[in-house]
Amino acid sequence: MKRLVVEDIEKCVGCGLCMFACSRKFAKRPEIGNSSSAILPVSLSGFERGATVIFCRACEEPPCAQVCPSGALKPKKGGGVVYVESLCLGCHYCVEACTLNAIFVREDGKIAVCIHCGYCADYCPHGVIAYKEVEA
Amino acid sequence: MRDAVLIIDLDNYTYEVEHRPDLFEKWLGGTGVAVQLMREHMNPKADPLSPENVIVFATGPFTPAYPLASKTVAMFKSPLTGNLGESHAGGRTATSIAAAGYGAIVIKGASKKPVYLVVENDKVHFRDGRVLWGIPDSLIVGRIIAENEPGRGTRTMMRIGGAGEKLVRYSCVTTETYRHFGRLGLGAVFGSKKLKALIVRGRKKYLPADAKKYREVYDEIYRMAIESDAMKKYHLLGTAANVIPLNELNALPTRNLKAARFEKAEEISGEALAEYNLGRRIACSHCPVACIHLAVLRLPYENEPYFFRTIMISYDYELIYSLGSMLGIGNRDDLLRLIHRVETYGLDAMSTGVCLAWATEALERGIIGEKDTLVKLAFGDVEGYLKAIDFIYEQPTDFYKHLAMGVSHAAEVYGGKEFALAFGGNEMPGYHTGYAAVLNYLTGMRHSHLDSAGYSLDQKAKELSPEETIDRLIEEESWRQILSSLVVCFFARGIYTPEVISKAFEPLGYSISPDELKKLGREIYREKARLKIDLGFNLDELSIPRRIFETPSLHGELSEDFVKKALEYYKKKLREML
Missing domain, CATH: 3.30.70.20 (Alpha-Beta Plaits)
Incomplete structure (x- = not known):
């Protein structure tokens, strides 16, 4: 089955495009912003020290x-x-x-969790995350 | 469009939210809206360091809808020039303000004791800042607040270092460690309000009017950003790519512009920094380019072998010019140490470099003495400059008190105006390219090279008349009002053409044609000019440092007559416009 995976965390520049992409993932109801994002890149006290990309690991x-x-x-x-x-x-x-900490609280109080749809991976410009086949 | 304006009053520790569809529908956001909010909230006669001054942070309708709309406009009355203060920064500020639900934030009044502010969706927290006050290092301030406040990954943290507290008129506000509201002294305005930091976080969502179209246009812009050549320059070496070409064109201000060519330019070039020092690249929020270039500086401990401090330092062309060639610094480690020192205190690098370059020449000429500077300043000598930067913060002598008020002020007191490189009170940027650059510095609303890109016009067109030059500068600056109202990064101007902007507005439920956009740009320009004049701007009071006419530029030796003619024409155009 296909899963969202971290390919190379050291390549993360902290642009957050994955986070904004996640909000747009539903074709019929794309959102603008981060309320419904289920992925979050954070830095180790500054992206110059490296990053962590937080999302559900299934x-x-x-x-x-x-x-x-x-x-x-x-x-x-x-x-x-x-x-x-x-x-x-x-x-x-x-x-x-x-x-x-991979479950996020939305603006309306409900939650956002990664469904491994892979939509965000297409918007990672630097190959940090990927959507690929893994063994179940 | 997002139309909420958060108004924070530091006099009474209160806040309110106003919905202003009228403002945002007419003026888009960013610069367009900030000009109007300044008019509404500030007495134009206000002393910039008094509680009467107002700070506006404004974002635009493309944040966070589209990539590259990563900038925030700050507007205030500048304590450096006494006139319009406007400064733009990236980092995460724009997306965080949007995520908290606001189009703009207005900060009025002044706190009695040091505070920092946390804006969290609909709430504003006034936090005790007394313990943070007096910490001169803006990097440390950032780390302390980061430990205390939630919102990792989505918050923005704008803060000042010691220079802002000490009201150095060219102190900056640093955001996300490496980006700055750099120019015109916003840091001192924060300092005067006893405001150490402003943190914003939130998690709001917006819905497009046309879902399908929105995803399509997004993808189109995204593809242009990563695939086209429109942003290639920033993809590779970053703005530092300019060092060698400008040096070869005889346009790189060197040793207080005694020359426009630096024999050590290669050593501090974008190429050399990329090859020997570049350690990482990072991005502003919602920008795939990652143009923030971080150099690694390895400094050994003084007394213990095999111990190193490893520091990451953000560099750009302007810093290389102002703290490099302008000071005769041709060694990369020396340059990086200076950048780091300026970053620590939260000073504007350009103004600091120009002030130190003037002080060095003033010392050479005996206008001032070492009793004033406390340290020997000599072009190329990093140790003297490092100490002098400490002194700009500490202000141990009258001389440094004056130097902390800007080079125009210092030259007013000590003399040496003819080589004090400032325009309209703002220290010069790093382009001695010719008439268009000089006229840009003089007529640009912020006296910034980015206002009307005269440096670029100089490189593109050689035979323009004074009138044509002014026309082209006004046209460029007018269009840039649209970019800074959206607010998209100027580096993305090749992508956000009038047609693309018009198209991108559609799925957001707003309609504006390319021609209407251009017209609106001219209107915002006019509104800003009005504000500037209300704040006391007088074209007749502008002076030009003689040095500009002495050192040959890309266009050779510049004639004063040309500049005078152009200014007369500009005055006429401005009168007609208003």
Whole structure:
């Protein structure tokens, strides 16, 4: 199956194009801004020291789904989660549960989590992230 | 369009939000809107360092919709020139202000005690800044606040160093460590308001009017940014690519413009820096280009072998000119040490270099003595300059108090105006290319080379009359009002043509034709000229340092007569316009 992966973190320049791309990922309802972004490049106290790109790594046993009280986050076959927005209470238990801090809070209080669609990878100008086949 | 204006009053620690569709629909954003907000909120007679001065930060309608719209316009009354202050910066400031939901932020009044501000979506937090006050190193201030405030990756952090606190009239506001609201002394205005930093974070979303079209236009602009030649120059060596060509054209100001050619230009060129020092490149938010070039400077500990400080230092053409050739510094490590020192205190590099170059010549000529400068200043001698930069911050003598007020002021007090390289009170940028550059410095609304790109016109056209030169400069500056209202990076001007801009507006639900854009550019120019005149600008008071006519430029020796004729014509044009 295909997954979003970090190819070479040392190449990150901190432009944030992946973050803005993530907001545009739904063809019928692209957003402008970062509210619904589920990917975030951060620096190690300044991008000159290097970067971390934070997004869901598609755990086999996702702690976020385990703590979700309403069934909004469900484990997906092969790893990661399916997010059913209409069931989300905005309790943010999942935000606390994620070891990577890869669940983000949207403007409306609901959450944003990577669905491994790969849309952002096409906008990484420097080959930091890629969308590719991995073993399940 | 995003139309919220956040107005923060430091006198009473209050804030309010106004929705101003009238302003943003008419003037787009950025410069266009900032001019109007200045008119509304500031008494034009205000002392720039009094609570009456106002700071406006304005973003534009293309942020964060499109790539390369990464800039924010700051407008204020300049404590350096006493006139219009306008400075642009990249980093993450624009996207963060947009993410917090604002088109513009206005800061009024002055705090009684040091504070820093945190804008978080709809809230403003007034944070106690007393402990941070007095920390001279803007890099350290950044690190402390970064530890205390959430928002990693999405926040912007604008702050001042010691120079701003000490009201050095050409102190800057640094954002995201390596970008600056550099020119005209915004740092001192922050300092006068006891404002150490402004942090903005948020997570707002906007919806395009036409979803399908929006993604298409986005992709078109993105592809141009990464594939076309329009931005190639900035992709490779960065602005430092200019050093060698300008030197070869006899246009690189050297040793206080006693010459326009530097024998060590190769050593401090973009090519040499890229080959020997370039350590990383980073980007402003939402820009794929990553034109921020960071050099690695390895400095050994003084007394312990095999220990090194490894410092990353951002360099650009303007710094190489002002702290390199202008000071006769032809060694890269020396140059980087000077840049780092200026960065530490939060000084404008161009103004600092020009001030030190003037001081060196004034010392050579005996106008001032070592009792004034406390240290021997000599072209090429880095140690003296490093100390002198400390003194501009510390201001231990009357001389440094005056030098901290700019080169025009210092020359007013000590003499040596003929070689004090400032125009309209703003220290000269690094292009001695000819008439268009000089006229650009004189007539540009910010007295900045970026106002009307005279340096570029000089290189493109050789035989222009005084009138043609002025016409071309006004036309360029008018168009740039649109770019700085959107606010897109001037480096992306090859991509954002009137046609592309018009097309990019459509999916956002706003319609404006290429011709209407050009017309609006002229209107914003006129509005800005009006504001400038209200603030006290008088063309008749402009003076030109003699040195400009003594040292041959790309266009050879310049004639005063040509400049006079051009200024007369400009005056006439301005009168007609207003």
